[in-house]
Amino acid sequence: SPRLLPGFVFCTMWTYWVLVPLCVVKVRAQFPRECVTPEILRSAQCCPSVFGQVNNPCGVNTGRGQCVPVRVDLRPHGPQYPHDGRDDRERWPFKFFNRTCQCNSNFSGYNCGRCRHGFTGLNCDQPVPVVRRNVMTLSPAEKRAFVNALDRAKRATHPDVVIATRRYEEVFGPDGNSTQFQNITVYNYFVWAHYYSVSKTFLGGGQPSFGGVDFSHEGPGFLTWHRYHLLQLERDMQDMLQDPGFALPYWDFAIGGNQCDICTDDLMGARSSFDDGAISSNSIFSRWQVICESVDDYDTLGTICNSTENGPIRRNPAGNVARPMVQKLPEPQDIKACLEVQDFDTPPFYSTSSESFRNTIEGYSVPEGIYDPIVRSLHNLAHLFLNGTGGTTHLSPNDPIFVLLHTFTDAVFDEWLRRHPGKSAVYPLENAPIGHNRHHNMVPFWPPVSNAEMFATAPENLGYSYEAEWPARPITLTEIITIAVVAALIVVAIIFTVTTCIVRTSSNKTEGRQPLLGEQYQCYDDQDSRHNDKTQSVV
Numbered sequence: 001s002p003r004l005l006p007g008f009v010f011c012t013m014w015t016y017w018v019l020v021p022l023c024v025v026k027v028r029a030q031f032p033r034e035c036v037t038p039e040i041l042r043s044a045q046c047c048p049s050v051f052g053q054v055n056n057p058c059g060v061n062t063g064r065g066q067c068v069p070v071r072v073d074l075r076p077h078g079p080q081y082p083h084d085g086r087d088d089r090e091r092w093p094f095k096f097f098n099r100t101c102q103c104n105s106n107f108s109g110y111n112c113g114r115c116r117h118g119f120t121g122l123n124c125d126q127p128v129p130v131v132r133r134n135v136m137t138l139s140p141a142e143k144r145a146f147v148n149a150l151d152r153a154k155r156a157t158h159p160d161v162v163i164a165t166r167r168y169e170e171v172f173g174p175d176g177n178s179t180q181f182q183n184i185t186v187y188n189y190f191v192w193a194h195y196y197s198v199s200k201t202f203l204g205g206g207q208p209s210f211g212g213v214d215f216s217h218e219g220p221g222f223l224t225w226h227r228y229h230l231l232q233l234e235r236d237m238q239d240m241l242q243d244p245g246f247a248l249p250y251w252d253f254a255i256g257g258n259q260c261d262i263c264t265d266d267l268m269g270a271r272s273s274f275d276d277g278a279i280s281s282n283s284i285f286s287r288w289q290v291i292c293e294s295v296d297d298y299d300t301l302g303t304i305c306n307s308t309e310n311g312p313i314r315r316n317p318a319g320n321v322a323r324p325m326v327q328k329l330p331e332p333q334d335i336k337a338c339l340e341v342q343d344f345d346t347p348p349f350y351s352t353s354s355e356s357f358r359n360t361i362e363g364y365s366v367p368e369g370i371y372d373p374i375v376r377s378l379h380n381l382a383h384l385f386l387n388g389t390g391g392t393t394h395l396s397p398n399d400p401i402f403v404l405l406h407t408f409t410d411a412v413f414d415e416w417l418r419r420h421p422g423k424s425a426v427y428p429l430e431n432a433p434i435g436h437n438r439h440h441n442m443v444p445f446w447p448p449v450s451n452a453e454m455f456a457t458a459p460e461n462l463g464y465s466y467e468a469e470w471p472a473r474p475i476t477l478t479e480i481i482t483i484a485v486v487a488a489l490i491v492v493a494i495i496f497t498v499t500t501c502i503v504r505t506s507s508n509k510t511e512g513r514q515p516l517l518g519e520q521y522q523c524y525d526d527q528d529s530r531h532n533d534k535t536q537s538v539v
């Protein structure tokens, strides 16, 4: 409309003058490298142009997306976190940015320059299947390709993302003009993001940091957060391999026993013959170095894990002799049991929730759903079984078994969503631990993505699927009630018919014909065998 035009021209010119100077400068955050210059960070607007273009924020000129205000959920969070105002991760990502790209149709990414998961082509209109398979069923060549892809991801610099190594307060550097970000490799970014989400709240020098906070565990967001975490690694690896169909496999860890079946040199690495807690030197993973180990530094100095690598992965499957409970993997029937838990999550939406599917698969309840403070089951048990890097929350993704353990957890989540399409699949709107409300953006992902966006069946909504077999779906309560009601009606009908027959037989003897009942109901004795058989088969 003509009245809107001047406004539009003004906005376009404003965008031009503000963005052109900024877009030419290329510096480096777990934010896009383009968005961490002092100027852009101060503007709080991260809406870069599509690769190789100038003045086309979010691909707006080509219809790919637009720069919009970030939406942040302000509903109350649970009581576990009492330090509001002290942590950069609150109201994520407001501390850093309040404008972001929002992509149209099948476009996605921080600048709308890539396709949604499961699509490819210049216009992102060609579907590609992304099928996650059981890692044990891969051919030798497929296993090799997967291990090599992980190793390449461990070494390749992330093309888009840089990590913050200081809290916002110190992120502009000592001179206020040298932002504190580092390059990081594709795989180490995956490790860093997990660390950042679980790290403690720094309360100032000389004070102990606050550990009762976790943006990715012990709350309803556990499943949605790890789902996006994997999606991001899978996407980064697709880009790295230039293969939009690349899919992360999964490890069915519910096999019972004390053997790690994927701990072989053609997969995640056998045990070293020289050191029970190390990986065999025949595996490439024996040469991987971990990041984020210096927690004492981070918690006393208020710094953040950076990309410095130090020391090998430690792993000793079934090796925790001090805790017999974690020397055995979960059993197949544990999966069957947890899939039957009806409610997605239950108050207080925490690691103490009972009858909560989320708390059960996470592993703080018995597999049937009852909370028990001493139990470690399913996901938690599989981690603890590894007795090493993979069993320590802030470090666990350093062991690549993390990827396979979590794709399986995600596969169970997806199967649960498929089996519980109705009222029980409700994600709590508020009063969940901080970061875990339905519309909280998940920390530290960029562009912002909420828990709600990951709370939907994957094949229909998220562009990937699992090739998996699940224990037979049990009969639901509704079905049991329906069957019981039908059976009861049949029994009543039979009793009624038999009674009628007896009454009619006796009245025939005494009074002859009984008009009301005689024509309508037959005695079983009178029925032919075909009718009899049919009645029996229904009951």
Ligand SMILES: *[C@@H]1O[C@H](CO)[C@@H](O)[C@H](O)[C@H]1NC(C)=O
Pocket (backbone or CB within 6 Å): 042, 043, 044, 069, 097, 098
């Ligand atoms: C966004 O951030 C900028 C810079 O910090 C600030 O001036 C502006 O008020 C913020 N806008 C909103 C809606 O928070």
Ligand SMILES: *[C@@H]1O[C@H](CO)[C@@H](O)[C@H](O)[C@H]1NC(C)=O
Pocket (backbone or CB within 6 Å): 105, 106, 119, 123, 124, 125, 126, 127
């Ligand atoms: C997105 O992909 C779907 C599925 O192929 C397709 O039907 C749709 O047209 C695509 N959207 C656009 C705008 O290209």
Ligand SMILES: *[C@@H]1O[C@H](CO)[C@@H](O)[C@H](O)[C@H]1NC(C)=O
Pocket (backbone or CB within 6 Å): 175, 176, 177
């Ligand atoms: C920051 O650096 C830029 C470019 O090097 C310079 O123009 C500007 O004056 C500096 N600002 C401050 C506050 O030091």
Ligand SMILES: *[C@@H]1O[C@H](CO)[C@@H](O)[C@H](O)[C@H]1NC(C)=O
Pocket (backbone or CB within 6 Å): 028, 157, 159, 183
């Ligand atoms: C970070 O990576 C980018 C892209 O690979 C590169 O251009 C830049 O020089 C790197 N910066 C540092 C400090 O290594």
Ligand SMILES: *[C@@H]1O[C@H](CO)[C@@H](O)[C@H](O)[C@H]1NC(C)=O
Pocket (backbone or CB within 6 Å): 165, 294, 297, 298, 303, 305, 306, 307, 308
């Ligand atoms: C990276 O972390 C280590 C361990 O805390 C620290 O010694 C080092 O100074 C950090 N490097 C940067 C650039 O912050």
Ligand SMILES: *[C@@H]1O[C@H](CO)[C@@H](O)[C@H](O)[C@H]1NC(C)=O
Pocket (backbone or CB within 6 Å): 319, 320, 321, 322, 323, 384, 386, 387, 388, 389, 391, 392
């Ligand atoms: C591994 O097991 C030993 C006991 O054998 C235990 O002391 C240690 O804490 C465990 N480490 C991890 C990371 O689980």
